Amino acid sequence: MKMTYKLLFSAMFAASCSSVAAFDFGALEKQVKEVQKQIPQQAPQQSQQPPAQQLLKQLPVSPQAANLIKEASGTTQEEEIAIGRQISGNLLGAAALVKDALLQRYVNNVGRWVASQSERPDLPWHFGVIESNDVNAFAAPGGYIFVTLGLYRLLQSEADLAGVLGHEVGHVIQKHHLKILQQSKLLEAGSNALTSSVGNNSAVQKLIGSGAEIVSRSLDKGAEFEADRIGVVLATRAGYDAYGLPSVLQQIGHSAKDDGSVALLFKTHPHPDARLDKLSIAMGDRFDKVQGQPVAQRLYRTK
Amino acid sequence: MKMVKTGAVALLWMLMSSAMAGEAGVALKADDIRAEPFGDAKSVGQLAANDKVDIVGKNGGWLQVKSAKGKGWVRMLSIRKGDAKKGANETAGLLSMTSGRAGTGKVVATTGIRGLNEEELKAAKFNETEVALVESYATSKEQAQQFANEGKLVARKFDYLPEVK
Numbered sequence: 001m002k003m004t005y006k007l008l009f010s011a012m013f014a015a016s017c018s019s020v021a022a023f024d025f026g027a028l029e030k031q032v033k034e035v036q037k038q039i040p041q042q043a044p045q046q047s048q049q050p051p052a053q054q055l056l057k058q059l060p061v062s063p064q065a066a067n068l069i070k071e072a073s074g075t076t077q078e079e080e081i082a083i084g085r086q087i088s089g090n091l092l093g094a095a096a097l098v099k100d101a102l103l104q105r106y107v108n109n110v111g112r113w114v115a116s117q118s119e120r121p122d123l124p125w126h127f128g129v130i131e132s133n134d135v136n137a138f139a140a141p142g143g144y145i146f147v148t149l150g151l152y153r154l155l156q157s158e159a160d161l162a163g164v165l166g167h168e169v170g171h172v173i174q175k176h177h178l179k180i181l182q183q184s185k186l187l188e189a190g191s192n193a194l195t196s197s198v199g200n201n202s203a204v205q206k207l208i209g210s211g212a213e214i215v216s217r218s219l220d221k222g223a224e225f226e227a228d229r230i231g232v233v234l235a236t237r238a239g240y241d242a243y244g245l246p247s248v249l250q251q252i253g254h255s256a257k258d259d260g261s262v263a264l265l266f267k268t269h270p271h272p273d274a275r276l277d278k279l280s281i282a283m284g285d286r287f288d289k290v291q292g293q294p295v296a297q298r299l300y301r302t303k
Numbered sequence: 304m305k306m307v308k309t310g311a312v313a314l315l316w317m318l319m320s321s322a323m324a325g326e327a328g329v330a331l332k333a334d335d336i337r338a339e340p341f342g343d344a345k346s347v348g349q350l351a352a353n354d355k356v357d358i359v360g361k362n363g364g365w366l367q368v369k370s371a372k373g374k375g376w377v378r379m380l381s382i383r384k385g386d387a388k389k390g391a392n393e394t395a396g397l398l399s400m401t402s403g404r405a406g407t408g409k410v411v412a413t414t415g416i417r418g419l420n421e422e423e424l425k426a427a428k429f430n431e432t433e434v435a436l437v438e439s440y441a442t443s444k445e446q447a448q449q450f451a452n453e454g455k456l457v458a459r460k461f462d463y464l465p466e467v468k
Contacts, residue, residue, distance in 0.1 A: 085434060092433035094423050104440040112447035117458060121444060128437040134419045144437075148419070158454070211427035216419075222466075229464040239456035243364040243379055254385045264419060273383060277331065280380035282464040287364055288342040290461070295454050 077142070080178060081124065084142030086204040087177075088126070090212035091138060091146060095130040098149055098302070103129055106300040110158060111145060111165045117237035118173050118230075127165065129302075135252060136265045138215045139168040141178045150261055152302065154251050158295035162235040163245025170230030176223045177214060181207060218268040225270070225278045232283065241292035242283070249276050325357035326384060328368065334381040336373045340365035348373025356382060 075083075097104065104127075111127035123143040132148040139145050145168040147161075155161050171177065208214050228245060236242040253272030255262050269275070336348035340362040350356070350372055360367030365376045442450070451458070 086429065088437065089429040089431060089434040090427040091424070092437065093430040094427035095419055096430070096433055097436055101440070104437070105442070108440050108442040109447055109450040112442040112444065113451045113456070116444055116447055124441065126437050126441055128440070132419050136419060205429075210425040213421065213425040216421045216424045226466070229466075233461055233463050236461045237459060239451065239458060241363055246364075246380055250379070250382075250384050253383060264421070273331070276380055276383070278467050280331075280378070281467045283364075283380065285342045286464070290459075292363065293454070293456060295456070298454055 075178060075182070077123070080175075081142035082204055083178070083181070083208060084140035084144045087140040087208055087212055087214055088144040088146070090208075091140070091215055092128075092130065094212060095132045095148070098129045098131055100129075100302065103152075103300050103302055107147070107152075107161070107165075110161050111169070114162050114166050114234050114238050115143070115169045117234045118169055120173050123172070125169075133261055134264060135255070135262050137164055137168050139171040139177065140215065141172065141175065143172050145169065145172070149302065151248075154248060155299060156247070156296065157241070157244065158299050159235060159240040159244035159292065160248050161244070161299065162238055162240045163231050163243075164248055166231030166234035166238075167227045167245055168231075169234055170227035171219070171223070173230070174223070174226060176219050176227070180214070180217065180219070216264060216268060221270045225275065228275055228279050229282050232279065236287065236290060236292060239293055241294045242287045242290060243292075244294075246276060246279055246283075249279075325359045325369065328356045328358045328366070328382045328384050330354040330356060330377075331381055331383050334377055336368065336370070336375040336377055338375055340367075340376040344376070347375045350377060350381070358382065358384065 107127045107129055108125075112125050115121060115123070115125045120143070125143040125145070127145045127147075129152050130146050130148055133150040134148045135151045135154065137145070137147045137151055145165060147164060147168075151164065152161075155164070228249075231245045232242050235244055249272040252262060252265070253276065330350040330352055332352050334350050335346040336350060337344040338347050339345075348370075350370065354370055354372060356368040356370040356377070358366050358368055361379070362376070364379045366379050366382055368374070368377050368382070
């Protein structure tokens with residue numbers, strides 16, 4: 001904790017020395033512009049910020065009050081996306097995208113349709129399948145979601161995929177990873193640096209720690225169970241068979257603990273049996289009257 | 304012509320037997336075996352926790368099973384696939400032997416593509432080209448709606464589930 005504070009201060013120091021900053025960040029300007037270019041396309045500028053922050057612009061408020069409001073309303077969507085983009089770039093540095101454009105477009109179609117059923121349909125959602133035999137999936141703030149090829153190959157229908165992506169969408173809309181950052185207080189302290197230069201990845205990087213390490217951090221079990229419940233509901237709302245995610249969990253629960261491909265997943269998530277048990281109670285007979293589509297035929301098969 | 308027919312019959316038989324071969328499963332908890340895959344269908348038997356079953360079919364949230372206690376449909380979430388997790392262990396052992404990693408207790412990858420462990424994630428370096436690539440695949444809300452229509456998927460209302468304590 002102390003260490004991370006130190007890091008933050010050094011980041012702020014670096015940013016305040018403009019000549020150093022110019023040297024450091026010159027190459028990153030393209031990135032900043034990329035992010036800025038994208039944002040207006042996806043949603044009108046006004047909806048970028050929580051209502052409290054929009055209000056701030058219109059009302060004369062003291063800086064202290066402004067900080068309080070900002071703390072209460074949390075991180076802006078713009079900041080959230082910048083953080084997620086940085087984490088995603090790092091994750092992709094460890095495992096690149098599978099070079100199959102049809103696969104990637106297919107996953108984006110399914111993912112976007114599922115995310116459209118959530119409370120944040122207008123986030124610029126991005127989905128990708130990454131080169132790894134591991135069985136795992138990752139979500140980063142702002143709507144960046146990745147599934148490993150190892151997990152994708154376990155899927156037997158589009159409904160399975162929808163359930164898995166729904167779980168990750170659940171993490172994003174509940175801001176589970178963002179809350180970890182906020183809990184560490186770093187985000188509040190660093191938010192000025194973040195807003196002043198979105199995509200300034202040095203500042204964002206300091207915030208998220210080393211590389212894409214944050215995606216390997218465990219969320220509390222409650223957050224995983226919550227994402228499971230959301231995943232099942234979003235898939236159902238999207239018209240799919242509700243039992244896609246449970247099917248995949250059953251499949252994964254099948255693998256042995258010493259199977260390396262699930263090592264990280266088992267380390268960072270409750271055991272699939274425990275997740276199925278919770279889901280079983282939560283779902284009960286609520287889905288008995290709901291007919292969903294498995295859409296098994298359309299599932300894109302990888303080469 | 305006759306050979307084609309025989310071939311077709313053989314293929315059909317193979318397909319059917321692979322679907323009907325049955326996968327092992329274990330009851331996670333006591334539950335009814337029902338005549339049909341519906342919550343209000345007639346109960347034809349009772350599974351106790353840890354009862355072994357043979358899974359022969361699937362329909363939404365229901366699995367068709369054969370067991371000593373009867374044959375019928377059980378809620379999918381009352382069954383765990385696999386028997387005592389033995390099979391998977393053996394497979395992992397075999398893979399670690401063939402990849403020359405036996406004894407390390409760490410089978411990271413089996414076909415040459417590396418796995419994702421914490422150290423690798425920690426050491427990962429930002430890749431702008433890849434982020435730009437993933438962003439290039441983005442689908443708009445309207446395109447997603449079109450995609451859903453093509454798959455005959457219709458959006459519907461459904462409440463979030465309450466937390467289970």
